Amino acid sequence: MTLLTNTIHCALITLTLVSCSWAACVEVDSLSEAVYQQTFKLLCISCKKRGETIATAYAEWYFKQKGTDEFVQIFRYDSKVASVTDERFDGVLVWNGTKGTDDLQDVSIFITNVTFQHAGQYKCYVERTLIFPNHDYITNITKFVTLTVVKEANRDLASIISEVMMYVLIVVLTIWLVAEMLYCYKKIAAAGEEALQENASDYLAIASESKENCAGVQVAE
Incomplete structure (x- = not known):
């Protein structure tokens, strides 16, 4: 029975450590293969290096379709307001990032009904303003996701x-x-x-x- 007791004890410790780590921000790359006519999450996470610092941020998403050379803005989230800026994505893009605050770290979005026209390269841009007592400091990051669309999941x-x-x-x-x-x-x-x-x-x-x-x-x- 000692083995069982030790196993339960280790499991409880593991669960405690996992629950404590949930509050941490971890930058994870997005998946890159979407299935036709299904929902896909474009993941973009920008962790704030100093958690105690007050900050505000806004996010923009851009899309470069296959066969084209320029990125076009398709989505913007600023001051808790989401807006689709490209008519090709009207009714398709849904905000799935940080909610209820201007201090954004997760700026992910959903494509709710993937088509083959959604294949291409996406750019996630986040601009953050760190607010200090005597000055503000602006940082920004850019991440890219190359999306392919398949008929069935592999x-x-x-x-x-x-x-x-x-x-x-x-x-x-x-x-x-x-x-x-x-x-x-x-x-x-x-x-x-x-x-x-x-x-x-x-x-x-x-x-x-x-x-x-x-x-x-x-x-x-």
Whole structure:
């Protein structure tokens, strides 16, 4: 049972560490393959280096379609207001970034109904103003996402390996759980047999003592 206790303890520690890390900002690259007529998330994260500093930011998205040479602005988010700036994307782009504050770090957007015309290169531009007591400091970043559109989803090697590992882990944990249950059952059964043997010995000892007492009484008579 010590193994089970240690396992539970480690799991609780891991969950605690994970929950503590949720508040941190991590810059992750966007996926680059969208499926036709499905929703796709263009991911763009710009982490603020100093979390205690007050800041404001706005974001712009640009698109360069295949066969063209220039980026065209398609979306802007500023002062909690989202606006589509290209009629080709009307009713298609949806804000999925930071909400309820002007201090933006996640400036991702959804393409809600992907078509083959959405294939091309996207540019994410974030401009942030850090507000200090005596001055403001402006920083900006630019990130690019090259999007391809496919008719059906292609499973990558990483997802296949992850799924296989998940099933292997389930099998291993099931075997371990069965082994633990058998071990506990044997321990309980062994303890029960010892208790029965002790009870039987006590009964025989009492019976023998009773016989001796009865024999002593008859001799005395």
